[in-house]
Amino acid sequence: MALYRHNSELLSERRGIFGAVFKSLGQSEHGFRVVRRGRRFGRITKQRFSFWVFSLAVCFLIYWALLSIKMLFHGKMEGGISSLSEVQQETSGLSVLKQPRSKHRKIHHPCEVEFRASVDDLVEPKDFMNFTKFSLGYISREEKLFGNNLFEPRFGGHQTLEEREKSFYARNQTLHCGFVKGPEGYLSTGFDLDEKDKIYMNTCGVVVSSCIFGSSDFLRRPTSKQISDYSKKSVCFVMFVDEQTLSKLSSEGNVPDDRGFIGLWRIVTVRNLPYEDMRRTGKVPKFLSHRLFPSSRYSIWLDSKMRLQTDPMLIIEYFLWRTGSEYAISNHYDRHCVWEEVLQNKRLNKYNHSAIDEQFIFYQSDGLTKFDPSDPNTPLPSYVPEGSFIVRAHTPMSNLFSCLWFNEIDRFTSRDQLSFAYTYLKLRRMNPDKPFFLNMFKDCERRALVKLFRHRTVPSPPLSS
Structure with missing residues:
Protein backbone atom coordinates (compact mmCIF):
# COMPACT_ATOMS: atom_id res chain seq x y z
CA MET A 1 0.00 0.00 0.00
CA MET A 77 47.99 32.82 -41.65
CA GLU A 78 45.90 34.85 -44.06
CA GLY A 79 45.88 38.28 -42.57
CA GLY A 80 48.02 38.28 -39.47
CA ILE A 81 44.91 39.00 -37.38
CA SER A 82 41.62 37.26 -36.57
CA SER A 83 39.03 37.56 -39.32
CA LEU A 84 36.47 38.47 -36.65
CA SER A 85 38.01 41.83 -35.80
CA GLU A 86 39.94 44.80 -37.09
CA VAL A 87 43.17 45.65 -35.38
CA GLN A 88 44.73 49.07 -35.33
CA GLN A 89 48.51 48.92 -35.68
CA GLU A 90 50.92 51.64 -34.71
CA THR A 91 53.95 51.96 -36.99
CA SER A 92 56.36 54.76 -36.18
CA GLY A 93 53.63 56.89 -34.67
CA LEU A 94 51.23 56.32 -37.58
CA SER A 95 47.88 54.59 -36.96
CA VAL A 96 46.84 52.31 -39.79
CA LEU A 97 43.56 50.39 -39.75
CA LYS A 98 44.30 46.88 -40.86
CA GLN A 99 41.50 45.12 -42.71
CA PRO A 100 41.10 41.34 -42.74
CA ARG A 101 42.68 39.86 -45.83
CA SER A 102 40.51 38.26 -48.48
CA LYS A 103 40.42 34.49 -48.58
CA HIS A 104 40.90 34.60 -52.34
CA ARG A 105 44.19 35.78 -53.80
CA LYS A 106 44.01 38.37 -56.53
CA ILE A 107 44.80 37.09 -59.98
CA HIS A 108 47.11 39.27 -62.04
CA HIS A 109 47.32 38.81 -65.77
CA PRO A 110 49.87 39.90 -68.38
CA CYS A 111 48.97 42.60 -70.86
CA GLU A 112 49.95 43.09 -74.47
CA VAL A 113 53.39 44.56 -75.14
CA GLU A 114 54.05 45.90 -78.64
CA PHE A 115 57.52 44.56 -79.27
CA ARG A 116 59.16 44.85 -82.64
CA ALA A 117 58.55 41.87 -84.86
CA SER A 118 62.24 41.04 -85.14
CA VAL A 119 65.67 42.09 -83.91
CA ASP A 120 66.94 42.31 -87.47
CA ASP A 121 65.92 45.95 -87.90
CA LEU A 122 66.94 47.15 -84.44
CA VAL A 123 69.30 50.10 -84.39
CA GLU A 124 70.43 51.85 -81.22
CA PRO A 125 69.21 55.45 -81.32
CA LYS A 126 71.90 57.95 -82.15
CA ASP A 127 73.36 59.60 -79.03
CA PHE A 128 71.16 57.40 -76.82
CA MET A 129 73.82 57.20 -74.10
CA ASN A 130 74.09 60.98 -73.99
CA PHE A 131 72.65 61.24 -70.49
CA THR A 132 74.06 63.15 -67.50
CA LYS A 133 77.83 62.91 -67.63
CA PHE A 134 80.18 62.52 -64.64
CA SER A 135 82.83 60.08 -63.51
CA LEU A 136 82.44 57.46 -60.79
CA GLY A 137 85.21 55.65 -58.96
CA TYR A 138 84.77 52.94 -56.35
CA ILE A 139 86.47 52.36 -53.01
CA SER A 140 88.29 49.05 -53.35
CA ARG A 141 90.14 48.88 -50.02
CA GLU A 142 89.75 50.33 -46.54
CA GLU A 143 92.59 50.74 -44.08
CA LYS A 144 92.26 49.86 -40.45
CA LEU A 145 91.75 52.89 -38.23
CA PHE A 146 94.63 53.45 -35.84
CA GLY A 147 93.97 51.83 -32.46
CA ASN A 148 90.83 50.03 -33.64
CA ASN A 149 91.48 46.45 -32.57
CA LEU A 150 87.89 45.44 -33.36
CA PHE A 151 88.11 46.35 -37.05
CA GLU A 152 86.54 43.76 -39.33
CA PRO A 153 86.47 44.20 -43.13
CA ARG A 154 83.03 44.24 -44.71
CA PHE A 155 81.98 43.66 -48.31
CA GLY A 156 80.05 46.94 -48.30
CA GLY A 157 82.76 48.79 -46.42
CA HIS A 158 82.34 51.10 -43.44
CA GLN A 159 80.56 54.10 -44.92
CA THR A 160 80.05 56.99 -42.51
CA LEU A 161 76.86 59.05 -42.52
CA GLU A 162 78.82 61.99 -43.89
CA GLU A 163 80.16 59.87 -46.75
CA ARG A 164 76.68 58.53 -47.37
CA GLU A 165 75.23 62.04 -47.64
CA LYS A 166 77.91 63.21 -50.09
CA SER A 167 77.51 60.11 -52.25
CA PHE A 168 74.03 61.24 -53.39
CA TYR A 169 75.48 64.10 -55.45
CA ALA A 170 75.73 63.30 -59.18
CA ARG A 171 79.30 64.47 -59.67
CA ASN A 172 82.80 63.11 -60.09
CA GLN A 173 83.43 61.09 -56.97
CA THR A 174 84.73 57.86 -55.47
CA LEU A 175 82.15 56.05 -53.35
CA HIS A 176 81.36 52.80 -51.60
CA CYS A 177 79.73 50.30 -53.95
CA GLY A 178 80.49 46.80 -52.67
CA PHE A 179 83.63 44.71 -53.30
CA VAL A 180 85.51 46.59 -50.56
CA LYS A 181 88.58 44.74 -49.31
CA GLY A 182 90.29 45.13 -45.96
CA PRO A 183 93.94 45.99 -45.33
CA GLU A 184 96.72 43.70 -46.49
CA GLY A 185 96.73 40.48 -44.51
CA TYR A 186 92.96 40.38 -43.91
CA LEU A 187 90.73 37.71 -45.38
CA SER A 188 88.56 38.33 -48.42
CA THR A 189 85.25 40.06 -47.79
CA GLY A 190 83.50 37.68 -50.16
CA PHE A 191 81.95 37.14 -53.58
CA ASP A 192 85.08 35.47 -54.91
CA LEU A 193 85.05 34.47 -58.60
CA ASP A 194 87.30 32.29 -60.69
CA GLU A 195 89.66 34.21 -62.99
CA LYS A 196 88.35 32.51 -66.11
CA ASP A 197 84.83 33.65 -65.19
CA LYS A 198 86.06 37.22 -64.71
CA ILE A 199 87.69 37.16 -68.14
CA TYR A 200 84.46 35.95 -69.73
CA MET A 201 82.34 38.52 -67.88
CA ASN A 202 84.65 41.32 -68.99
CA THR A 203 83.78 40.56 -72.63
CA CYS A 204 80.03 41.07 -72.17
CA GLY A 205 78.51 44.14 -73.83
CA VAL A 206 74.89 43.13 -73.13
CA VAL A 207 74.10 40.78 -70.26
CA VAL A 208 71.12 38.94 -68.81
CA SER A 209 71.85 37.79 -65.27
CA SER A 210 70.23 35.99 -62.38
CA CYS A 211 71.33 34.05 -59.31
CA ILE A 212 70.46 31.09 -57.10
CA PHE A 213 72.02 30.95 -53.65
CA GLY A 214 71.28 28.38 -50.96
CA SER A 215 69.51 26.03 -53.42
CA SER A 216 66.49 28.30 -53.21
CA ASP A 217 65.30 27.64 -56.76
CA PHE A 218 65.32 25.32 -59.70
CA LEU A 219 67.33 26.29 -62.78
CA ARG A 220 64.93 27.80 -65.30
CA ARG A 221 66.40 28.16 -68.76
CA PRO A 222 65.33 30.96 -71.11
CA THR A 223 62.87 29.80 -73.76
CA SER A 224 65.36 29.17 -76.54
CA LYS A 225 62.89 29.41 -79.43
CA GLN A 226 61.98 32.97 -78.33
CA ILE A 227 65.61 34.10 -78.34
CA SER A 228 67.01 35.24 -81.70
CA ASP A 229 70.24 33.84 -83.12
CA TYR A 230 71.69 37.32 -82.85
CA SER A 231 71.02 37.48 -79.08
CA LYS A 232 72.29 33.94 -78.55
CA LYS A 233 75.61 35.04 -80.03
CA SER A 234 75.80 38.62 -78.73
CA VAL A 235 74.19 38.53 -75.26
CA CYS A 236 75.78 36.96 -72.18
CA PHE A 237 73.37 34.89 -70.10
CA VAL A 238 75.01 34.50 -66.66
CA MET A 239 73.62 32.57 -63.70
CA PHE A 240 75.46 33.11 -60.40
CA VAL A 241 75.32 30.15 -57.99
CA ASP A 242 77.08 29.08 -54.82
CA GLU A 243 78.71 25.69 -54.34
CA GLN A 244 75.68 24.27 -52.50
CA THR A 245 73.39 25.19 -55.39
CA LEU A 246 75.82 23.85 -58.00
CA SER A 247 75.90 20.50 -56.18
CA LYS A 248 72.09 20.43 -55.99
CA LEU A 249 71.70 21.26 -59.68
CA SER A 250 74.21 18.59 -60.63
CA SER A 251 72.29 15.98 -58.61
CA GLU A 252 69.20 16.92 -60.62
CA GLY A 253 70.98 16.38 -63.93
CA ASN A 254 71.89 20.01 -64.63
CA VAL A 255 75.65 19.64 -65.11
CA PRO A 256 77.63 22.44 -66.84
CA ASP A 257 79.37 21.40 -70.05
CA ASP A 258 83.09 21.84 -70.74
CA ARG A 259 82.59 25.58 -71.35
CA GLY A 260 80.58 26.04 -68.18
CA PHE A 261 77.16 26.30 -69.84
CA ILE A 262 73.79 24.75 -69.06
CA GLY A 263 71.71 25.67 -72.08
CA LEU A 264 72.07 29.42 -72.59
CA TRP A 265 73.16 30.02 -68.99
CA ARG A 266 76.86 30.42 -68.30
CA ILE A 267 77.17 29.11 -64.74
CA VAL A 268 79.43 31.26 -62.56
CA THR A 269 80.21 29.85 -59.12
CA VAL A 270 80.55 32.35 -56.25
CA ARG A 271 82.68 31.29 -53.32
CA ASN A 272 82.86 32.87 -49.88
CA LEU A 273 79.43 34.52 -49.84
CA PRO A 274 79.66 38.02 -48.34
CA TYR A 275 76.51 37.82 -46.16
CA GLU A 276 74.82 35.14 -44.09
CA ASP A 277 71.48 36.43 -45.36
CA MET A 278 71.03 34.83 -48.80
CA ARG A 279 68.62 37.57 -49.83
CA ARG A 280 71.21 40.24 -49.14
CA THR A 281 73.86 38.26 -51.03
CA GLY A 282 71.49 38.12 -53.99
CA LYS A 283 71.46 41.93 -54.16
CA VAL A 284 75.10 41.94 -55.28
CA PRO A 285 74.47 40.66 -58.83
CA LYS A 286 71.06 42.31 -58.85
CA PHE A 287 72.28 45.88 -58.34
CA LEU A 288 75.98 45.79 -59.12
CA SER A 289 75.95 44.42 -62.67
CA HIS A 290 78.04 47.43 -63.77
CA ARG A 291 80.74 46.28 -61.33
CA LEU A 292 80.58 42.62 -62.30
CA PHE A 293 80.44 43.36 -66.04
CA PRO A 294 82.66 46.43 -66.42
CA SER A 295 82.49 46.48 -70.24
CA SER A 296 78.71 46.12 -70.52
CA ARG A 297 76.47 48.86 -71.89
CA TYR A 298 73.16 47.21 -71.00
CA SER A 299 71.99 44.65 -68.49
CA ILE A 300 68.78 42.83 -67.67
CA TRP A 301 68.20 41.30 -64.25
CA LEU A 302 65.56 38.69 -63.63
CA ASP A 303 64.75 36.82 -60.46
CA SER A 304 65.40 33.08 -60.41
CA LYS A 305 61.68 32.38 -60.07
CA MET A 306 61.26 33.53 -63.68
CA ARG A 307 61.88 31.96 -67.07
CA LEU A 308 62.72 34.53 -69.73
CA GLN A 309 60.57 34.08 -72.81
CA THR A 310 61.31 37.30 -74.72
CA ASP A 311 64.36 38.31 -76.72
CA PRO A 312 66.56 40.58 -74.55
CA MET A 313 67.29 43.01 -77.40
CA LEU A 314 63.56 43.53 -77.93
CA ILE A 315 63.24 44.24 -74.20
CA ILE A 316 66.00 46.85 -74.31
CA GLU A 317 64.45 48.52 -77.37
CA TYR A 318 60.98 48.64 -75.82
CA PHE A 319 61.78 49.77 -72.25
CA LEU A 320 64.88 51.93 -72.83
CA TRP A 321 65.37 53.09 -76.42
CA ARG A 322 61.73 53.74 -77.23
CA THR A 323 61.10 55.69 -74.00
CA GLY A 324 64.46 57.44 -73.77
CA SER A 325 65.09 55.86 -70.34
CA GLU A 326 68.29 54.71 -68.68
CA TYR A 327 66.64 52.56 -66.00
CA ALA A 328 63.39 50.55 -66.13
CA ILE A 329 61.59 48.68 -63.37
CA SER A 330 57.93 47.74 -62.89
CA ASN A 331 55.60 48.96 -60.19
CA HIS A 332 54.35 46.52 -57.58
CA TYR A 333 51.19 44.63 -58.55
CA ASP A 334 49.38 45.39 -55.29
CA ARG A 335 51.08 48.00 -53.10
CA HIS A 336 52.16 51.53 -54.05
CA CYS A 337 53.12 53.21 -50.76
CA VAL A 338 56.12 52.46 -48.55
CA TRP A 339 53.84 52.64 -45.50
CA GLU A 340 51.88 49.68 -46.87
CA GLU A 341 55.08 47.81 -47.70
CA VAL A 342 56.37 48.27 -44.14
CA LEU A 343 53.17 46.79 -42.69
CA GLN A 344 53.26 43.86 -45.11
CA ASN A 345 56.88 43.03 -44.29
CA LYS A 346 56.13 43.07 -40.59
CA ARG A 347 52.88 41.13 -40.95
CA LEU A 348 54.67 38.34 -42.83
CA ASN A 349 57.78 38.53 -40.62
CA LYS A 350 59.98 39.23 -43.63
CA TYR A 351 62.59 40.82 -41.39
CA ASN A 352 63.26 41.85 -37.82
CA HIS A 353 60.58 44.40 -36.91
CA SER A 354 62.93 46.64 -34.94
CA ALA A 355 65.31 46.82 -37.90
CA ILE A 356 62.43 47.76 -40.21
CA ASP A 357 61.27 50.46 -37.77
CA GLU A 358 64.78 51.87 -37.49
CA GLN A 359 65.09 52.14 -41.27
CA PHE A 360 61.59 53.56 -41.73
CA ILE A 361 61.98 56.19 -39.00
CA PHE A 362 65.32 57.24 -40.50
CA TYR A 363 63.72 57.70 -43.92
CA GLN A 364 60.82 59.71 -42.53
CA SER A 365 63.22 62.01 -40.69
CA ASP A 366 65.02 62.57 -44.00
CA GLY A 367 61.94 63.63 -45.91
CA LEU A 368 60.17 60.45 -47.07
CA THR A 369 56.44 61.11 -47.44
CA LYS A 370 53.47 58.92 -48.28
CA PHE A 371 52.62 58.19 -51.88
CA ASP A 372 49.79 60.39 -53.17
CA PRO A 373 48.33 59.05 -56.43
CA SER A 374 46.13 62.15 -56.83
CA ASP A 375 49.11 64.50 -56.89
CA PRO A 376 49.95 65.35 -60.53
CA ASN A 377 53.49 66.21 -59.48
CA THR A 378 54.22 62.78 -58.01
CA PRO A 379 57.46 61.78 -59.76
CA LEU A 380 56.63 58.05 -59.94
CA PRO A 381 53.44 56.05 -60.55
CA SER A 382 54.30 53.99 -57.46
CA TYR A 383 56.76 54.16 -54.57
CA VAL A 384 56.95 50.36 -54.36
CA PRO A 385 58.60 48.42 -57.22
CA GLU A 386 58.28 44.79 -58.22
CA GLY A 387 62.04 44.45 -58.25
CA SER A 388 62.29 41.02 -59.84
CA PHE A 389 62.93 42.44 -63.31
CA ILE A 390 65.24 45.39 -64.05
CA VAL A 391 66.46 46.76 -67.38
CA ARG A 392 69.43 49.14 -67.29
CA ALA A 393 71.68 51.20 -69.50
CA HIS A 394 75.01 51.50 -67.70
CA THR A 395 75.06 55.29 -67.62
CA PRO A 396 76.67 57.31 -64.81
CA MET A 397 73.28 58.15 -63.25
CA SER A 398 72.05 54.57 -63.51
CA ASN A 399 75.27 53.27 -61.96
CA LEU A 400 75.11 55.85 -59.17
CA PHE A 401 71.50 54.99 -58.36
CA SER A 402 72.37 51.28 -58.27
CA CYS A 403 75.27 51.90 -55.88
CA LEU A 404 73.15 54.11 -53.62
CA TRP A 405 70.34 51.56 -53.52
CA PHE A 406 72.78 48.75 -52.74
CA ASN A 407 74.37 50.81 -49.93
CA GLU A 408 70.94 51.21 -48.30
CA ILE A 409 70.49 47.44 -48.36
CA ASP A 410 73.96 46.97 -46.90
CA ARG A 411 73.29 49.51 -44.13
CA PHE A 412 69.70 48.62 -43.25
CA THR A 413 67.48 45.65 -44.19
CA SER A 414 67.73 43.47 -47.29
CA ARG A 415 64.13 44.34 -48.25
CA ASP A 416 64.94 46.49 -51.28
CA GLN A 417 61.32 47.59 -51.78
CA LEU A 418 61.60 49.59 -48.55
CA SER A 419 64.54 51.66 -49.78
CA PHE A 420 63.70 52.18 -53.47
CA ALA A 421 61.51 55.30 -53.22
CA TYR A 422 63.70 56.96 -50.59
CA THR A 423 66.85 56.44 -52.68
CA TYR A 424 65.25 57.69 -55.90
CA LEU A 425 63.57 60.72 -54.30
CA LYS A 426 66.72 61.76 -52.41
CA LEU A 427 68.88 61.43 -55.54
CA ARG A 428 66.38 63.51 -57.46
CA ARG A 429 66.07 66.11 -54.70
CA MET A 430 69.83 66.59 -54.36
CA ASN A 431 70.37 66.90 -58.13
CA PRO A 432 67.52 69.07 -59.44
CA ASP A 433 69.49 70.08 -62.56
CA LYS A 434 70.62 66.54 -63.42
CA PRO A 435 67.67 64.35 -64.39
CA PHE A 436 67.59 60.61 -63.93
CA PHE A 437 65.38 59.01 -66.60
CA LEU A 438 63.64 56.16 -64.83
CA ASN A 439 60.84 54.26 -66.56
CA MET A 440 58.47 52.64 -64.06
CA PHE A 441 56.34 50.44 -66.26
CA LYS A 442 53.22 48.42 -65.54
CA ASP A 443 53.48 45.11 -63.73
CA CYS A 444 51.29 43.43 -66.33
CA GLU A 445 54.04 44.18 -68.89
CA ARG A 446 56.57 42.41 -66.70
CA ARG A 447 54.32 39.37 -66.64
CA ALA A 448 54.25 39.34 -70.44
CA LEU A 449 58.05 38.96 -70.62
CA VAL A 450 58.51 35.94 -68.39
CA LYS A 451 56.85 32.84 -67.02
CA LEU A 452 56.48 33.01 -63.25
CA PHE A 453 57.10 30.14 -60.85
CA ARG A 454 57.22 29.75 -57.09
CA HIS A 455 60.55 29.58 -55.28
CA ARG A 456 61.74 26.10 -54.36
CA THR A 457 62.41 27.33 -50.83
CA VAL A 458 62.32 30.72 -49.18
CA PRO A 459 65.54 31.71 -47.38
CA SER A 460 64.92 32.30 -43.69
CA PRO A 461 65.09 35.99 -42.74
CA PRO A 462 67.61 36.90 -40.02
CA LEU A 463 65.02 37.73 -37.39
CA SER A 464 67.62 37.86 -34.64
CA SER A 465 69.57 40.69 -36.26
Missing part, protein backbone atom coordinates in the same frame (compact mmCIF):
# COMPACT_ATOMS: atom_id res chain seq x y z
CA ALA A 2 2.91 2.32 0.67
CA LEU A 3 4.13 1.82 -2.83
CA TYR A 4 0.72 2.62 -4.23
CA ARG A 5 0.41 5.71 -2.08
CA HIS A 6 3.87 6.81 -3.21
CA ASN A 7 2.95 6.46 -6.88
CA SER A 8 -0.43 8.08 -6.40
CA GLU A 9 1.25 11.06 -4.73
CA LEU A 10 3.71 11.46 -7.61
CA LEU A 11 1.01 10.98 -10.24
CA SER A 12 -1.99 12.38 -8.41
CA GLU A 13 -3.39 13.86 -11.62
CA ARG A 14 -3.48 10.40 -13.28
CA ARG A 15 -5.86 8.47 -11.05
CA GLY A 16 -8.65 6.34 -12.47
CA ILE A 17 -7.77 3.52 -14.85
CA PHE A 18 -4.04 3.70 -14.16
CA GLY A 19 -4.72 3.86 -10.43
CA ALA A 20 -6.94 0.82 -10.59
CA VAL A 21 -4.41 -1.16 -12.54
CA PHE A 22 -1.59 -0.34 -10.10
CA LYS A 23 -3.92 -1.10 -7.15
CA SER A 24 -4.78 -4.53 -8.52
CA LEU A 25 -1.12 -5.23 -9.25
CA GLY A 26 -0.18 -4.20 -5.74
CA GLN A 27 -2.40 -6.94 -4.33
CA SER A 28 -0.23 -9.77 -5.57
CA GLU A 29 3.40 -10.67 -5.21
CA HIS A 30 3.69 -10.79 -8.99
CA GLY A 31 2.34 -7.25 -9.17
CA PHE A 32 4.99 -5.95 -6.82
CA ARG A 33 7.70 -7.48 -9.01
CA VAL A 34 6.22 -5.71 -12.08
CA VAL A 35 6.24 -2.36 -10.31
CA ARG A 36 9.85 -2.85 -9.12
CA ARG A 37 10.90 -3.75 -12.68
CA GLY A 38 9.11 -0.65 -13.97
CA ARG A 39 10.96 1.55 -11.47
CA ARG A 40 14.28 -0.15 -12.31
CA PHE A 41 13.65 0.23 -16.05
CA GLY A 42 12.78 3.93 -15.60
CA ARG A 43 15.90 4.50 -13.54
CA ILE A 44 18.14 2.86 -16.19
CA THR A 45 16.45 4.81 -19.00
CA LYS A 46 17.00 8.10 -17.24
CA GLN A 47 20.67 7.27 -16.68
CA ARG A 48 21.19 6.42 -20.35
CA PHE A 49 19.35 9.52 -21.47
CA SER A 50 21.46 11.70 -19.20
CA PHE A 51 24.62 10.03 -20.48
CA TRP A 52 23.75 10.69 -24.14
CA VAL A 53 22.74 14.29 -23.46
CA PHE A 54 26.03 14.86 -21.65
CA SER A 55 28.00 13.17 -24.48
CA LEU A 56 26.33 15.30 -27.14
CA ALA A 57 27.02 18.44 -25.14
CA VAL A 58 30.70 17.54 -24.81
CA CYS A 59 30.98 16.80 -28.56
CA PHE A 60 29.28 20.10 -29.34
CA LEU A 61 31.70 22.03 -27.13
CA ILE A 62 34.72 20.25 -28.64
CA TYR A 63 33.45 21.04 -32.16
CA TRP A 64 33.09 24.74 -31.41
CA ALA A 65 36.48 24.86 -29.71
CA LEU A 66 38.17 23.29 -32.76
CA LEU A 67 36.27 25.59 -35.11
CA SER A 68 37.34 28.66 -33.12
CA ILE A 69 40.97 27.55 -33.15
CA LYS A 70 40.82 26.94 -36.89
CA MET A 71 39.33 30.37 -37.50
CA LEU A 72 41.98 32.02 -35.36
CA PHE A 73 44.81 30.10 -37.03
CA HIS A 74 43.41 30.85 -40.48
CA GLY A 75 43.18 34.51 -39.61
CA LYS A 76 46.81 34.61 -38.53
